[in-house]
Amino acid sequence: MSAIEVRGIEREFEGGVKAVRGVDLDVAAGEIYAFLGPNGAGKTTTVRMLTTLLRPTGGTARVAGHDVVAEAGTVRESIGVALQEAALDPLMTGRELIRLQATLHRLPRAEGERKAEALLDRVGLQDAADRRVGTYSGGMRRRLDLASALVHEPRVLFLDEPTTGLDPVSRKGIWEEVRKLNADGATVFLTTQYLEEADQLADRVGIIAGGLIVAEGTPRELKAQVGKPHLEIAICDGEVERAREVVATLGRPLPAKDGLVLLELEGGAGQVAPVVRALDEAGLAVESLDLVEPTLDDVFVAKTGRHLETEDEAPAEEAA
């Protein structure tokens, strides 16, 4: 059964700005699905519709088997939401916030307190639990936000740009936690503008631009759509032509670039060893050898004609 099932969902804001223009989605139970796109692509608007914070102006969506408009209350009982920029009250303590969240989800007081302690332990915030959130670092805030989204053990978890603005260490900590949650059975729908995040975490990726999904698949499938891995070989003594001849039968030679021998390898890393052996047997000294794989940015460029990480903010997402 799909944990998230979306058909032609649309959202038009006052003034005629269409932030989402007919998105279809199917996210299987137990999957990590990443919605990848630049600011203004429609990611947050889509998440707000799926979490019942915003009514769609067209199309339908079901989350955890319930319609987001007709059964909004039931949807809210089934989902956990960690919002962009961690919408936390800086005047509350971490413990107060998780306990409040437990009350909002109607957990009995004793159970809410027990869950709060367990979650504070889980995200490593027990020592800071009685400090005001305003004193927390960005990473601590995100961990607290994540913990508060888990208090009622939701079946589907929505994480809106969970690592935006975090340092690499904090980012990896959040990834680790997301993987654990997924291993425990939660379906995770996350939005991100980071290629690496989608690549590392997601079972499947949907690339959204201009309010439309322009590509969807596993990271490997998406990359395969735009090209195969290739080797970039730098040869000592400039014997580039001879090196090209030696490796020509081991892959598909590509035009040389910057004095490098380029060889497309359909099998990726598995085909590197024969190339190294062939060069060695031919007495050619290799200065460097890099296996270059297509990235999700290559996919983004192929689908939209623009690089993901140089996108400017667009007004539609701000309106959302």
Place this chain on the structure above:
Amino acid sequence: MSRLAANLRIIGALGRRSIRQTFRRPQLMAPIIIFPTLLLAVQTGGAGSAVNLPAFPEVNGFLDFMLAGAMIQSALLAGNSGGIALAVDIEMGFTDRLLAAPISRFAIVLGRLAGTAALGAFSAVYYVVLGLIFGARIEEGVIGVLLMIAFVTLAAIAFGGIGAAIALRSGSASVVQGLFPLVFVILFLSSAFFPYELMLEPAATVAEFNPVSFIVEGVRDPVISTLTGEDAWKAFASIAAIGGISLGLSSLALRHRLRVGS
């Protein structure tokens, strides 16, 4: 747990958060306690001899007359502070956290108003104690004190509804904060600080029909004289009317916010 009990527990939890927020953010607490106290001190100290004017109502002292004005000023500013706090919640996205939870949408407003009510009651007790320390005499005794606390608490809820409506409609703390001077205009065009008899026209007529005057008179009555049903009834009716309108406007503003989603 019944649905009603669960909703009351949620409103209580949001109300407690609202109270903590006010005590932890001095700029929300200052208007409720510090400003009215200062005004009370300055006016009582500087204009105390006004009680000797021929048209001034018969009172034991100027502080007795001013106490109700300070209490209602505090209730009005508690409502305004509650509105500012709600708008801050909207601006920082905390309201989205609440809206994404399986709770009644109006519980968000009621939780905020529960906190405002508690602050209203707290400020009423504070001004009664302050008044008694500095020599005020409450003619109607304990019953009078309880009635004053009840009126100030209910007035805080009614005024809080106005703050909530504006916060929900605008989503901007600075817009709600911009109403701050209006609170003083409303107060000075009522009988909060001056008896009708000493006002010039048209202020006297405006004050006579200003619902805030009715509320002030209802709170003042047990302090300066034995209780009269008419003043209490008018105060209650004014609070009910303001509360009904403000809660209705809050509900409409909340619906609008949920519909447009911003």
